[in-house]
Each structure stands twice: as structure tokens, then as C-alpha cells.
Amino acid sequence: MSIKNNFIEIQKRRTFAIIAHPDSGKTTLTEKILFLGKVIHETGTIQSKKSKKYVKSDWMKIEKERGISITSSVMQFTYCNCLINLLDTPGHEDFSEDTYRILTAVDFCLMVIDSAKGVEIRTKKLMHVLSLNNTPTVTFINKLDRDSKDPIKILDEIESELKIKCIPITWPIGCGSSFKGIYNFYNSMVDVYKFKQNNNFNDYNITTLSDLYNKSLEMHIGLDFAKKLREDVELINTCYSQFNNSCFVDGKITPVFFGSALRSFGINHMFNFLVRWGPCPKFKHSNTRVIYPEENLFTGFVFKIQANMDLKHRDRIAFIRIVSGRYYKGIKLQNVRLRKTFILNNAIRFLAGDRNIIEEAYPGDIIGIYNHGSIVIGDTFTEGELINFLELPRFSPEIFRIIYLKNPLKKKQLFKGLLQLSEEGAVQIFYPLINNDLVLGVLGILQLDVILERLKLEYQIEACYKNVSIAAIRWIFCNDLIQLDQFKLQNKEYLAIDSSGYLTYIAPSLFNLNLIISNYPQIKFSEIRQN
Ligand code: G4P
Numbered sequence: 001m002s003i004k005n006n007f008i009e010i011q012k013r014r015t016f017a018i019i020a021h022p023d024s025g026k027t028t029l030t031e032k033i034l035f036l037g038k039v040i041h042e043t044g045t046i047q048s049k050k051s052k053k054y055v056k057s058d059w060m061k062i063e064k065e066r067g068i069s070i071t072s073s074v075m076q077f078t079y080c081n082c083l084i085n086l087l088d089t090p091g092h093e094d095f096s097e098d099t100y101r102i103l104t105a106v107d108f109c110l111m112v113i114d115s116a117k118g119v120e121i122r123t124k125k126l127m128h129v130l131s132l133n134n135t136p137t138v139t140f141i142n143k144l145d146r147d148s149k150d151p152i153k154i155l156d157e158i159e160s161e162l163k164i165k166c167i168p169i170t171w172p173i174g175c176g177s178s179f180k181g182i183y184n185f186y187n188s189m190v191d192v193y194k195f196k197q198n199n200n201f202n203d204y205n206i207t208t209l210s211d212l213y214n215k216s217l218e219m220h221i222g223l224d225f226a227k228k229l230r231e232d233v234e235l236i237n238t239c240y241s242q243f244n245n246s247c248f249v250d251g252k253i254t255p256v257f258f259g260s261a262l263r264s265f266g267i268n269h270m271f272n273f274l275v276r277w278g279p280c281p282k283f284k285h286s287n288t289r290v291i292y293p294e295e296n297l298f299t300g301f302v303f304k305i306q307a308n309m310d311l312k313h314r315d316r317i318a319f320i321r322i323v324s325g326r327y328y329k330g331i332k333l334q335n336v337r338l339r340k341t342f343i344l345n346n347a348i349r350f351l352a353g354d355r356n357i358i359e360e361a362y363p364g365d366i367i368g369i370y371n372h373g374s375i376v377i378g379d380t381f382t383e384g385e386l387i388n389f390l391e392l393p394r395f396s397p398e399i400f401r402i403i404y405l406k407n408p409l410k411k412k413q414l415f416k417g418l419l420q421l422s423e424e425g426a427v428q429i430f431y432p433l434i435n436n437d438l439v440l441g442v443l444g445i446l447q448l449d450v451i452l453e454r455l456k457l458e459y460q461i462e463a464c465y466k467n468v469s470i471a472a473i474r475w476i477f478c479n480d481l482i483q484l485d486q487f488k489l490q491n492k493e494y495l496a497i498d499s500s501g502y503l504t505y506i507a508p509s510l511f512n513l514n515l516i517i518s519n520y521p522q523i524k525f526s527e528i529r530q531n
Contacts, residue, residue, distance in 0.1 A: 013364030134251030397441025
């Protein structure tokens with residue numbers, strides 16, 4: 001395989017994930033995208049969330065509704081000569097560090113915002129993580145078929161809350177029951193929606209007008225809407241910059257689209273843009289040098305491990321994001337951490353219910369490999385070079401419990417089990433300085449059940465939780481050792497060590513945290529710990 005062929009394959013790849021606050025419409029939009037990619041052949045209203053409990057992934061919901069198996073971490077399909085790798089990000093009760101880690105394996109993201117609610121807390125957190133790597137992000141403002149906030153206000157909110165500049169690519173004409181259509185700034189065309197019956201958003205025709213000053217605009221949408229649209233467009237053109245691809249690729253701007261996932265308004269505009277401008281796989285930093293996708297030799301890293309994907313098989317699958325080179329059946333790969341080389345014949349991908357053995361894969365692709373627990377998240381695979389892609393930070397958990405054993409004699413197994421679960425990223429462990437409690441921290445409530453269940457199944461340990469009054473945990477960094485010692489002496493009862501030996505502050509309330517931050521300005525209280 002020559003470098004040139006590799007180059008063509010790389011240019012075709014679009015590897016991305018959809019991020020959103022729960023209920024913004026991520027699942028509905030995913031479904032519409034899978035429909036465009038012909039992965040599914042029917043869309044419709046997805047079963048109400050009120051009736052579902054503990055789904056493992058948003059994708060499982062689509063799977064149940066459509067009767068096909070897409071429960072996997074990645075879906076690959078072709079669209080307009082591009083090869084799309086769409087990665088699932090757990091979003092609801094199962095929100096965990098896993099969600100953040102998946103974001104290290106994508107080249108860009110699609111952010112969904114509910115037009116009535118604007119920027120919500122989960123979106124803020126996810127965007128914060130994306131900004132650490134300057135990951136390019138496209139924004140889709142959803143649910144325009146309902147009454148929405150003023151679009152300009154939503155843009156203001158994104159800019160101020162998410163600290164990123166907006167570049168509107170489409171613009172809505174009305175919303176809710178007076179939704180009339182979508183204007184596209186880049187081809188200047190107006191899509192006018194004609195609903196066959198009032199209040200039936202599911203049955204409509206679209207007429208496309210060639211420009212804003214087309215004589216029939218007034219006839220289609222009425223005098224007031226035509227006037228307002230022209231004013232809006234003039235305002236946007238004056239106040240917002242033009243789309244600039246290098247700013248987008250550097251994560252400095254977010255192109256913004258408006259529409260409705262449920263009613264399929266404006267989705268084509270967004271998806272065509274995403275395929276045209278969404279960046280293909282780029283270089284990645286390792287601990288020794290920059291690795292380019294066009295390089296001949298294979299490199300990749302594990303960003304996710306999924307256990308028991310198929311209960312019949314009782315398997316564990318490690319998901320590797322390919323950074324450079326090419327995977328082919330029979331390739332000899334080394335796990336750099338274990339210094340162990342093996343021949344890989346059965347890497348898999350999941351497609352509409354099937355596990356397919358992959359013949360070959362390229363940078364941007366995700367391959368799944370079977371393993372029995374030897375591979376951990378963050379492992380690097382190469383054809384021999386001793387490098388590491390170490391960009392998986394730890395994020396401060398939000399839900400805390402003290403764990404204790406029903407049978408205290410099994411303490412050693414408990415430590416071992418928790419340590420392994422913590423290496424997988426399923427949980428974080430904190431050891432307070434002043435007592436022998438074992439404090440667990442997770443990001444999503446579902447993780448707590450998963451931990452007890454896995455301890456029981458995999459380590460034969462019966463454990464329980466006790467509530468603990470912790471509002472937040474922060475990693476402590478300070479260059480001035482005298483100041484640090486003084487701080488430690490004065491706050492011993494609020495200090496703990498994490499499983500890697502880093503010092504943390506345990507805040508019983510947010511008030512206490514803010515107070516301590518203002519009392520010790522020379523100390524950094526960090527929500528993130530880089531490895
Ligand atoms: P999520 O994955 O981000 O959590 O959101 P999901 O797609 O599950 O959508 C959440 C709810 O919002 C769903 O209603 C869905 O039908 C609805 N929804 C998604 N996109 C749109 C849209 O463009 N317009 C409107 N009007 N609704 C949309 P649900 O399951 O019935 O839940 P609920 O409404 O009872 O909460």
C-alpha cells in the first residue's frame with residue numbers, strides 16, 4: 001500500500017461524536033443521520049424516555065425501536081463519498097468519564113442545543129473538555145418546531161457561556177407554529193416549508209428560492225416574515241464573521257445550524273456541511289513526537305473498553321482509534337505498555353447487528369479487539385515504536401459514596417477490584433488522610449450500581465455504600481512548598497490522596513470550596529488532573 005492510497009483513504013474519513021445535554025435531541029438527530037447514511041431505513045418518534053430506565057446507551061433506544069442491533073461504540077457508513085465514523089457518547093444516567101474519553105478519539109463534534117433551553121450544564125462541561133484539545137465543533141440548534149428563544153440570544157449565550165465564536169451558516173424563519181423555513185448564508189438560498197395541513201409538521205413540501213430578494217419570497221412567507229428575514233440577515237452579515245476553515249479546525253469558531261431533528265428541518269444543510277468541512281484525521285502528539293496519519297506504520301490508542309457487549313460471548317472489547325498507518329489482517333502489533341507483540345487477525349467493526357472481521361482500516365477508523373482484561377484504557381499500539389499517546393486527563397467526579405464490605409475479610413480483593421475499575425475509568429478512589437474510609441467518586445449515578453455489580457460478578461465481593469457529605473473534590477497544585485505545607489496542616493481533615501498518589505481537597509459544600517479558594521489564592525484547585 002503506497003502512501004498515496006493511504007492519503008486518499010484518510011481524506012475520506014469523518015470521525016465525530018454528537019454531544020448534548022440530556023433531552024436536547026441527540027438520539028433523534030443520531031437516528032436522522034443514520035437514516036441519511038442508509039444504516040436504518042425508517043425513522044419515527046422514538047419511545048418516550050419516561051418509559052425507559054437504565055438504558056446502557058442512547059443508541060440502544062434506537063436499536064429497540066428499529067429492531068436492529070447498533071449497540072456498539074461506533075457506526076461506520078458512507079455518505080457522499082465520505083466514510084463516516086459516528087461514535088456514541090453515553091449521555092444519561094450512564095454519563096461517566098468514558099464519555100469524556102470518547103471525545104479524545106474523534107476529529108470533531110456535533111453539539112446539539114435545545115432552542116428553548118439554550119446552553120445547559122452538561123453541554124458546558126463537554127465543551128470544556130473539547131476546548132482542552134481545541135476540538136472543532138459544529139452546533140445544531142434543535143426543536144425549532146417549538147417556541148424557541150430568540151436565535152440571536154442563543155448565539156450570545158453560546159459565545160458567553162461556551163467561550164467560542166459563532167458563525168451562523170443557516171438561519172430560521174420563525175419558529176413553533178409560525179416556522180416558515182431556513183435561510184442558508186453560504187448559497188444564499190431560502191428553503192420555504194409548506195405544510196399540507198396546519199399544525200401537521202410531518203407532512204410538508206420544500207420550495208427552494210434562489211436568493212433572499214427573490215420576488216416570490218413575500219408570497220411564500222408573507223410580508224412581515226420576509227422583512228424580518230432580510231433584516232436578520234443584514235444584522236448577521238454585519239455582526240458576525242464569515243466562515244473560516246482554519247479557525248474552525250483550530251476550534252476557535254463554531255458553525256451554527258438551526259432546525260428540528262424530529263421534523264427533519266434543516267438537517268441536510270448541517271450534514272452536508274459536516275461532510276464537506278468536517279476535518280479528516282489529523283496528526284496527534286505522542287510523548288516523543290508528532291504522529292501523522294499519512295505515516296506508513298500503524299499507531300493507535302485504546303479509548304474505551306466495553307465488557308460483556310454480548311452476554312452469550314462474555315467478552316471484553318478494547319476500542320482502538322487508529323492514528324497512523326493501516327490495519328490489515330495479520331498485522332503484528334505491540335502493546336507498548338506491556339511490551340508484548342501479537343498478530344492481530346480478528347479486529348472487528350459493528351454494523352447493523354453484525355460483528356464483521358475487518359480486512360483493513362485506516363486513520364480515523366475505530367477497530368475493536370477482543371481481550372480478557374490485559375488491555376487498559378490509554379494503551380498505545382504500534383508496529384514497534386515505543387511511543388505513548390497520553391492525553392487522557394482525569395476529571396473531578398460529582399457523586400460520592402463511602403464503600404464498605406459486607407465481609408470485612410475481603411479487603412484485599414476490594415482494593416484490587418477498585419483499582420482495576422479505576423484504571424478502566426469506571427470510578428475514582430480517594431483515601432482521606434485522617435481515617436480509613438474508602439471514598440468513591442463517579443460522574444453518573446448509574447456508575448454506582450455498575451461498580452457494585454461488577455465487584456460481585458468479577459471479584460466475588462459484596463459491598464455497600466454509605467452516603468457522605470462531599471460536594472466536590474479538587475486536585476491541589478502549588479509550586480510554593482512552604483505554602484503547601486501550611487495549607488496541609490490547616491486543612492488536614494479535608495484532604496485525601498487519589499489512587500495515583502495526588503493530593504486532593506474534599507469540599508463538604510460549594511460554599512466551603514469557594515471560601516477555601518479565596519483564602520488560598522496561591523494554591524490551584526483543579527477540576528482536571530492530566531496524567
Ligand atoms: P437526547 O438523546 O438528547 O436525550 O434526546 P432525545 O433525542 O431522546 O429527545 C428528547 C425528547 O425531545 C424526545 O421526546 C424527542 O422526541 C424530543 N425531540 C427531539 N428532537 C425534537 C425536535 O426537533 N422537536 C421536538 N418538538 N421534539 C424533539 P420524548 O422521548 O417524547 O420525551 P419527552 O418529550 O416526553 O421528554
